[in-house]
Amino acid sequence: MSEAHIHPTANIHASAVVEAGARLAAGVQVGALCYIGAEVEVGENTVFGPHCSVIGPTRIGRDNRFVGHCAIGGEPQDKKYQGERVELVIGDRNLFREFVTVNRGTGTGGGVTRVGNDNWMLAYTHVAHDCIVGNHCVFSNNATLAGHVEVGDHVILSGFAGIHQFCRIGAHAFIGMGALVNGDVPPFVMVAQDGYGRPRGINSEGLKRRGFDAGRISAIKRAYRALYMSGGTLEEARAKLAELAGDSDDVRAVLAFVDAGERPLLR
Structure with a gap:
């Protein structure tokens, strides 16, 4: 395998590990005790705080911030996964707070997990295999996506919200605290907890x-x-x-x- 390609302006802490085959662009910062695996590509000015791990194949855009203890690009939590080549693709200007986990796709589910641009993933949020997340979303603490979920732009998931596998959340929807969603939520709709979450009007304030x-x-x-x-x-x-x-x-x-x-x- 080829050596790691690290731009001269990248700043790698002495305790971090960057495997051969990784590519780090200008201005990338890798904090203490991080692990950057082979086939990981990181765009300009992206910052990893301490104890982050990134497993490839994973492509990360520019100006992202991983605050600390994030586990990015791990194998999908799916019993059908047999080690086939699958990917994670992350866009630009996203914030990932402490202990966020984002998994790669599966061979039977399209092979790619995607996260767009300008999203906030707060502490302990989870994006499972084959999910597609749009732009300008906020996932509050402990919000969780099961596999194959699609989330549109400007969606807010409140704390402890959980989305069942294969569900779709339309653009500008708002999922209330602790709501468990087991069906598709159309654009603009607000969902509140009542056992399983139920529609409760539109997200007027957000609009x-x-x-x-x-x-x-x-x-x-x-x-x-x-x-x-x-x-x-x-x-x-x-x-x-x-x-x-x-x-x-x-x-x-x-x-x-x-x-x-x-x-x-x-x-």
């Missing part, structure tokens, strides 16, 4: 903070009422959403999410 005006929020509320409060079947709700979608990109996004689902909606 206001992101610049959604009153007209857009009203259209999303109408879509929510059609989907969750009309008392009809899902097919009837789909038909109503189609009527409402004519003049609203946001309602069209809700309808597209519903139409693309393979699992039941959380209702």
